[in-house]
C-alpha cells in the first residue's frame with residue numbers, strides 16, 4: 112500500500128508542514144541541570160534532516176520549583192535553558208524542519224531513582240499520583256494561579272524563540288491529567304467535581320492563558336491519554352458522549368490539534384466501531400488529530416521501558432485509517448530514537464533498511 116498521502120503537506124495557522132509525520136515527544140534526560148546541550152540540538156537537527164514533518168520536543172518543564180522529578184529533564188525557563196532551546200530551534204529550522212516544545216508539569220511523582228529530589232514537595236490537585244500513592248501537597252488556589260501563569264509564560268517564550276507550535280502535556284497521569292482523573296482530584300473547590308467536565312477547569316484555564324499569550328494565529332496542540340502508566344486500561348471517557356463532553360470544552364478554550372496518545376494505534380477506543388482514540392476525538396470535536404502508538408513497530412513503548420526490542424512492521428493498517436480520514440497527523444516515537452532517517456527511508460520506500468528499536472537507543476542520543 113502506498114504511503115503517498117502521508118507525504119502531503121499540512122497547514123494550520125503557524126504550522127506549515129511538508130508531511131504528516133510527527134516525532135513524538137520523548138524524555139531523554141540529557142540536559143544537565145535542565146539546560147539542553149549542543150548534543151541535544153544536534154539530536155533534533157538530525158531528525159529534521161531526516162525529513163520529520165514536525166518535531167515535538169521531549170517534555171520540558173515550566174517554572175515551578177517541583178515541576179520535575181529529574182535533574183536532567185530540560186527546563187523551559189531561565190536564560191541558560193532558553194538559550195539552549197534557541198539553539199535547538201535555529202538548528203532545526205536551518206535543516207528545514209518545524210518544531211514545538213512539549214510544555215510539562217509532572218505534578219505528583221514517584222521520587223526519581225537517581226535520588227535527586229526538587230527543593231520543595233511535589234504539588235498536584237490532591238497530593239496523589241494514583242489512588243494508593245501520595246507523595247506531595249495539594250495545591251492552594253495561589254499555587255494553581257501561579258502554575259497557570261507559568262504555563263502561559265513558557266508558551267510565550269516558545270513563540271518568542273521562534274518555535275512553530277507548542278504542545279501542552281495533558282496526558283499520561285501528569286499534573287493536568289491528575290486534575291482530570293477523579294481518583295487523583297479529590298478537591299472540593301472549583302477545580303474539583305464529580306464530572307469530568309467539572310474537572311476540566313484547570314486545563315481550560317491553562318489553555319486560555321496560553322492562548323492569551325500566543326494570540327489566535329499560533330497553533331496549539333494538546334496531548335491526552337485515556338490510559339495511565341499505573342493502569343493501562345483506564346478510561347477517563349467511557350463512551351463517545353463522555354469523550355465529547357471532555358474534549359469539546361478544551362477545543363473551545365483554544366486547542367487547535369488534539370494529540371490522542373495510545374499504546375497501539377490499531378486498538379478501537381470504544382465497542383461497536385474500529386475507530387481509535389484519535390479517530391473518535393476527531394469525530395466528536397471536529398478538530399484535527401494526531402494518532403500515535405507502535406506505528407511501524409511490533410511491540411509497545413511500555414515494553415521498551417522493560418527492555419524489550421521491537422521489529423519493523425507494515426504501515427498498511429495505518430495508511431488505511433489515514434486515507435479514511437480518521438486523523439490528520441501520525442506521531443512516531445521509538446523508531447526515531449534509533450534512526451534519525453526513519454521518515455526519509457519510508458518516503459523512499461527503503462523499508463529493508465529500517466532498524467526497528469532496541470533498548471540501547473534509550474541510553475544515547477543516536478545521531479545516525
Ligand SMILES: Cc1cc2nc3c(=O)[nH]c(=O)nc-3n(C[C@H](O)[C@H](O)[C@H](O)COP(=O)(O)O)c2cc1C
Pocket residue numbers: 135136137138139169170213280282283334372373374403404405406408411412415442443444445446473
Ligand atoms: C523514551 C521515551 C520517553 C517518552 N517521553 C515522553 C514525554 O516526555 N512526553 C510524552 O507525552 N510522551 C512520552 N513518551 C511516549 C511517546 O511520546 C509515545 O507516545 C510512545 O512512545 C508511543 O509511540 P511509539 O510506539 O512510536 O514509541 C515517551 C516514550 C519513550 C519511549
